[in-house]
Structure formats: C-alpha cells, structure tokens
Amino acid sequence: MRTTSKILRYGWRYQTPHASLVRSFTSTTLNRQAQSQTDLAKIFDDQAYFDAFNNSSSYKLPFSFSKQETGLFKNESLTSPSGLIKFSKQSLEDAKLLVAEMLNNKTDKGKIDYIKKLDQLSDTLCRVIDVAEFIRIVHPSSNWTNAAQQTHEILFEYMNQLNTNVELYTNLIEVLNDQSITSQLTEEEIKVGEYLKQDFERSGIHMDPETRNNFVAITQEISLLGSHFNNEINNLDSHWCAITMKDFESIENPQIKRELLSFQSKYNGKKFGKEYYVPLVARLPYSILTKCKSSELRRKIWVALHNASSDSISILDRFVSYRALLSKMLGYKSYAHYQLEHKMAKSPENVMAFLKNIQQSLRDSSVLNELKLLNEFRDEKVEYKNNDSLIDSIKPWDRDLLLSRMQRDKQQDIAVQTKISEYFSVGTVIAGLSKLFESLYNVSFVSEVTLPGEVWENNKVRKLKVVDNENSKTLGYLYLDFWSQKVMPSHFTIVCSRRLHSWENEGKYRNTVQLDGDYQLPIVSLVCNFRDSFQKGPTLLSLDQVDTIFHEMGHAMHSMIGRTELHNLSGTRCATDFVEIPSVLMESFSKDLRVLTKVGRHYQSGEPIPQGLLQQAHHDKNTLSACETFMQSKMATLDQKLHSAEMVDKLATGLDEADSTEVYHSVESDLKVFADMWSTWHGKFPHLFSYGAVYYSYLLDRAIAEKLWQGLFEKNPWSKEAGTKYKDSVLKWGGTKDPWLCLADALDIEELKEGNSNAMELIGKNASL
Numbered sequence: 001m002r003t004t005s006k007i008l009r010y011g012w013r014y015q016t017p018h019a020s021l022v023r024s025f026t027s028t029t030l031n032r033q034a035q036s037q038t039d040l041a042k043i044f045d046d047q048a049y050f051d052a053f054n055n056s057s058s059y060k061l062p063f064s065f066s067k068q069e070t071g072l073f074k075n076e077s078l079t080s081p082s083g084l085i086k087f088s089k090q091s092l093e094d095a096k097l098l099v100a101e102m103l104n105n106k107t108d109k110g111k112i113d114y115i116k117k118l119d120q121l122s123d124t125l126c127r128v129i130d131v132a133e134f135i136r137i138v139h140p141s142s143n144w145t146n147a148a149q150q151t152h153e154i155l156f157e158y159m160n161q162l163n164t165n166v167e168l169y170t171n172l173i174e175v176l177n178d179q180s181i182t183s184q185l186t187e188e189e190i191k192v193g194e195y196l197k198q199d200f201e202r203s204g205i206h207m208d209p210e211t212r213n214n215f216v217a218i219t220q221e222i223s224l225l226g227s228h229f230n231n232e233i234n235n236l237d238s239h240w241c242a243i244t245m246k247d248f249e250s251i252e253n254p255q256i257k258r259e260l261l262s263f264q265s266k267y268n269g270k271k272f273g274k275e276y277y278v279p280l281v282a283r284l285p286y287s288i289l290t291k292c293k294s295s296e297l298r299r300k301i302w303v304a305l306h307n308a309s310s311d312s313i314s315i316l317d318r319f320v321s322y323r324a325l326l327s328k329m330l331g332y333k334s335y336a337h338y339q340l341e342h343k344m345a346k347s348p349e350n351v352m353a354f355l356k357n358i359q360q361s362l363r364d365s366s367v368l369n370e371l372k373l374l375n376e377f378r379d380e381k382v383e384y385k386n387n388d389s390l391i392d393s394i395k396p397w398d399r400d401l402l403l404s405r406m407q408r409d410k411q412q413d414i415a416v417q418t419k420i421s422e423y424f425s426v427g428t429v430i431a432g433l434s435k436l437f438e439s440l441y442n443v444s445f446v447s448e449v450t451l452p453g454e455v456w457e458n459n460k461v462r463k464l465k466v467v468d469n470e471n472s473k474t475l476g477y478l479y480l481d482f483w484s485q486k487v488m489p490s491h492f493t494i495v496c497s498r499r500l501h502s503w504e505n506e507g508k509y510r511n512t513v514q515l516d517g518d519y520q521l522p523i524v525s526l527v528c529n530f531r532d533s534f535q536k537g538p539t540l541l542s543l544d545q546v547d548t549i550f551h552e553m554g555h556a557m558h559s560m561i562g563r564t565e566l567h568n569l570s571g572t573r574c575a576t577d578f579v580e581i582p583s584v585l586m587e588s589f590s591k592d593l594r595v596l597t598k599v600g601r602h603y604q605s606g607e608p609i610p611q612g613l614l615q616q617a618h619h620d621k622n623t624l625s626a627c628e629t630f631m632q633s634k635m636a637t638l639d640q641k642l643h644s645a646e647m648v649d650k651l652a653t654g655l656d657e658a659d660s661t662e663v664y665h666s667v668e669s670d671l672k673v674f675a676d677m678w679s680t681w682h683g684k685f686p687h688l689f690s691y692g693a694v695y696y697s698y699l700l701d702r703a704i705a706e707k708l709w710q711g712l713f714e715k716n717p718w719s720k721e722a723g724t725k726y727k728d729s730v731l732k733w734g735g736t737k738d739p740w741l742c743l744a745d746a747l748d749i750e751e752l753k754e755g756n757s758n759a760m761e762l763i764g765k766n767a768s769l
Helices: 019-023 026-029 036-043 047-055 081-104 108-112 114-138 142-163 165-175 187-201 208-230 245-247 254-268 284-291 295-306 310-329 335-338 349-377 385-391 398-407 409-422 426-441 502-506 543-561 582-589 593-599 611-619 625-642 645-652 662-673 696-715 720-729 739-747 750-754 757-766
Strands: 240-243 276-279 443-448 460-469 471-480 490-495 523-525
Touching: 036 426, 036 443, 047 349, 047 662, 081 114, 081 142, 081 165, 081 276, 108 114, 108 165, 114 142, 114 398, 114 490, 114 696, 142 208, 187 276, 208 310, 240 295, 240 385, 240 398, 240 757, 245 295, 254 276, 254 284, 254 426, 254 502, 254 662, 276 284, 276 611, 284 398, 295 398, 310 335, 310 645, 335 349, 335 645, 349 398, 349 625, 349 757, 409 611, 426 443, 426 543, 426 593, 426 720, 443 471, 460 523, 460 543, 460 625, 490 543, 523 543, 523 582, 543 582, 543 625, 582 593, 582 696, 593 611, 696 739, 720 739, 739 750, 750 757
Parallel strands: 471 523
Antiparallel strands: 240 276, 443 460, 460 471, 490 523
C-alpha cells in the first residue's frame, strides 16, 4: 500500500509577491464544492492570480520554503525519469505476481475472482503504458521522453507474452463455460471475460505453436511498420519543386517572384536548364496556391506538397499486405471483417452502405452548392452543362485560390472573428463549461493546487477536480495544458475508474492512484497548442478553438461519468466507433447560440457577447464544411478498400504487395469531388494505420451525435431533463452496455436495438453532418 505523508498545518503561510491575492484564498474557498465562475476563469486567464492560488495553501514544514514533493499526477513513483523506469519494473513484478496467483489458484473462489484479476492485470499494465505514452508525446524533457521509450520496450515483450499465454486463455474459457461460476458473476464481469476472450483469440491463441509464432512475428512487424509510418509522414523525397521559366513568368505577384528568386541560391540539387526551384516549406508554396492564376503552376506545387515519400508509400503497402495475411490466418474474409466484428457497424458491407448513403446525400445538395459558390470566384466563370461537369472542372489545386478569394471578398468576417475572440478567453470557456455541465449533469469544476512535480509545466498546467454536486463526491481529476509546444489538441486517459478489490487492500500490490472509497479515480489530461499570451493577458480563442475545447471535454466527461466496476469497460473504453459520440455531440453545444451567449464574456468588461455578433460569424463560418465532410468520407472509403476482401484476393493470386496508390486513385476517380489522380497524399494520412478499417467511425459518430442533439437538446441545450436522460442512457455505462441499446434508450427508437443494417440506415438517413 502507498502511504502518503501528512502535511503538518501551521497558522502561517509563506507570502508570495502577490500577497494580497494569496490572502483572498481561504481554506474554505479552496475546499468548497461550488467555485465562482469568475474565480475559475481567472485561474486560466490571469497568470499572477494562478501563481498566487497555487501558493495559497502551501503548508510549510519548519524552516522549509518548499511545498511537499510528489510525482507526475501525484504518482509518487514518477518524481524523475529513473522513477518511471523503476515504476515500470515494479508494475511488471506486480503483474507477474498476479499471473502466478491466478494460475495457481484452482479453487472455486479463484475461479470467481479470475476475471476481476485479469482486469486488474490489464489495469496494472495500462497505468504504466498510458502514462508513459503521455510522457512520450507531451513532456518537454528529452530525459523523460527517453525514459518513456524505455518503458515501452520493458513492457512490450511481456504484453505479447500475455496475449499468447495459452494457460491464461484456457482458464478463462473454463470460467466462462462453468455455469456454477458464471451464475455468481455480474453481467459486467461476464462481458469483460468475453471481451478478453476475444482479445486472446484475435491474438492467435488457438493456433498451433508454429503458426502462432508466425502470427506474433507478423503482428510485431505491423506494429513496427506503423511506428515507421508515423515517423515518415512529414518527410518528402525532395523538399523542392522544379518549375519552368514559363511558370515563373506566369507569376503576377512581384513579392512572390522576389521571394522565389531569393531561394535559388539555397537549392543544392541537380539543375536542368532554366528551371526555378520552389521550396516546399514555409509560406512560399502556399502563397503560390492562394495567389497565382496559372493553373499549371498551382498543379505542380499542389502535387509536390501532397506527395508522400516513396518510403512512406512502401511502408503503407507492406502493412496493408501484412494485415491481409493476418486476417486470413485468423479465418476472416478481410482485415475489415476482422476489425468490425465487434464494432457498432458489425461488417464492412454495413460501413460501405452507410458511406454511400452519406456521399449521395452530400453530393446532391450541400457539396454542389459550395462548388457553385466557388465557381463564382473564378477569373472566368465556367458554364457547366450538368453537375458532373462542374465537379470535374474544379481541380484540387483550385480550391485554395478560390477559397482565398471568397474570404478576401468577406474581409469584414475577419474583423468579426477577431472581435468575437475577445469574448472567449480560455478561462471564460472553462467556466462556461462548468456552468453547462452543472445544468445538464449536476457536475461542476473546482480548481485545485498542484504540488511540485505533479505537472510537467508548472506555470501552464491547471488542475481541476470534477465534482458530483448531488453528493459532493469527487468523480475524478483533469489536468489541462492549453499552451503545449509539442501537441496538437488531444485528450489522454492516464488512469481509468474501477473498483479496487478486497485483496488489493491487503498490501500485496502497490497502489499509485487516488481513491474515492473503493474506487480509483479517473485522471484525464487535455492538451492543446493555443497561443501562449501570458505576458499580454488571457489567451483569446477563435470559435474553432472553442469547438476544440468542447470536443475534448466531451471525452473527459465520458471518463468521469462512466464509472464502472472494471477497468476494461470504464469511460471511453468502449467500441471504437462509439467513443467519439460524446465529444462530437459537444460540438453541437459549442455551435449553438443559446449556449455561446451564456458562455461568452468579454475578457476585460465581463459583458456578455452580443447575439448579433455571433449570428454574423456563424453565417459564413463553415464555408466548405460539406466538401470537407465529403473528403473525409473519401478517406473512409479508401480505408475500407485497402483492408477489403478484394485486397486479400489480389494478394492470394500472387501479388507481392498491395498497391495502395492504385487503390487511392481509383477511389478518387469514383468519388470525383476535388479528385486527386496525381499525388500520393494517402501516404501522409496517419489514420490508415491507427484506425485501420475503422476511420468511418468519425462520420458514423457525427451522424449519431446529430440524432442525439435533435432528439434531446435541440429544443433546450441547457435542459436538466435531457442531460439526465443522456447521462443515464449513454455516458454512465462506459463500455458495459451495447451502444445500440444505449442509443435506443436515449432516442426512444426501438428499431435501433437490433444494431443491424436497418439501424445504420436510420442513423445515416437525412444526416447533414
């Protein structure tokens, strides 16, 4: 058991330079459950206020002017990079001890506890892997990131051993097949048991030893290829694009010409005749795309920018081929069939039907309207005979030029957006979200002081306690860093909620988490890369950035409210094509004027945002949103095609490797809108690896979120009744309940319970996305 040192309390505090602020923070203020919206906003918007707050409850030991030391996320093992390595090794020891106990205990009690102990085993390892992955991606120190990489290497081999441990699998089968045992288990325990059984079987556990060894080797190779693919994505075969003298002379803008000429002396490759060389970095290529009239020049630049490196394409072809082989070894028609078997969509046929439905709906209405609008900004408007001719006439390298002209034509919109940002500081948005969640779920945020070592950036990271106001219980903790130098907007689950078992309180296992009774409290971090303006005042956000915070907070609340008995089904640990629904639904709130007018407050005067200002901005905000959604549907289609039965059949005929470029160009040719028949942009698309055969889930979840919004919140986005129904139907279950049953209950649509092709059609029907 972890023991926490008591902090001795004295009747004095060390006074910081902001003493007047410090005195305003009484212990009552710090511990109260309802924190004022103003105080909450100032924690994020006023650096001096935050610094004073963070020093306000530093109870000092005699002759000490430092706070109590702790580790990252209050895990006392994580005080240093070497501590992370030690933590991983200790957790590995705990895992091995747990496995030995499970395999040696053949009693009925051992069988009854078996699934709970498998779940504990998973949690023990995930607590290390999840925090190490967070450190690897977010932490500013190379020493920490190197330690995180070592942690991965320490645990990776052991995880593979567990996934192919025949004795663990056999014991699980015996438990699940013994009615005298299952009759004493909860539905959640049985579901986790089935879930883990599927994991074992999908790892080739039932194969003969030689075949299983080959399977494991292929799985490891795919993992390595995925890592290489992600590392290669931003590379190019050449960082220069050659253009002709004629191309150069077609540039009307003298500033672009001068800038281009200044780069010629830096080109160190082979030169041919009177060519010029455009660097594919910085702003110059984008200036050409948005300002130059020559279609041929823009085509060359666009293709060069969108080409992936040949290594990236080769890696992609290889892991697609290996995935096809892996699925065949497991007895599936394709990797897509393998991936979708236990997802909401259930089959690639259902996915393709859903995508075609969405594409048809978008193409025949919103997409055409947007293309017609773009056509108005050509130098000479194209007279098109029909819709197909219009679609064919607008090339992908035309988009940036026409869009920039459209935006230039609406310069007042830029001023409007700038004005709007004054009403949406980071603190204002967080305080507004607390107010919204209090209205919907009776849940609110309370700022908490962080101890030295608890966070990775002392002056940036804010900590919030998430409180259930009904019973004043802590649901979990949020660590928010909106000013990261390393990370695009992301959310990370560091610790999942689950109930600790009786044997864990006996001192056998190290407990490194914070508890609420017998439950370990979830810890979630949201990290964004907004502009750091601490020296000039609060960070002011665009409406798109407001959307981002609402989106990521949707994930966070799923983790907080989805409190389950077992780790494997907690919060966001649910079907991949269900997990984005809470976050996407939150974007409907962030786009609703009835929400924004209550959230938005001027960062200086505190005045609420005028509704007319928001209406003006929303009128033109999503200029090409339908086209963007259509493009996303094209990549989801490509994802399905690359992992299809057709790909398995092609490779079975003797083809050495998949030809992803051929498939990409075929999909682009079929779906047409901004069709790309020239570049290898698919090699720069990371989701082809990370979401293999499941990228459609973004669109499915948007369609589902739209239905939830219409069915529950459209009349009143602040409705307590609607919020309670959504919380009780969807959020609180985590992954313990079939997603289709959750949706059927939330929307009162019985037909959804079947989760079949008809359910998919109901969700996709009339979806505007």
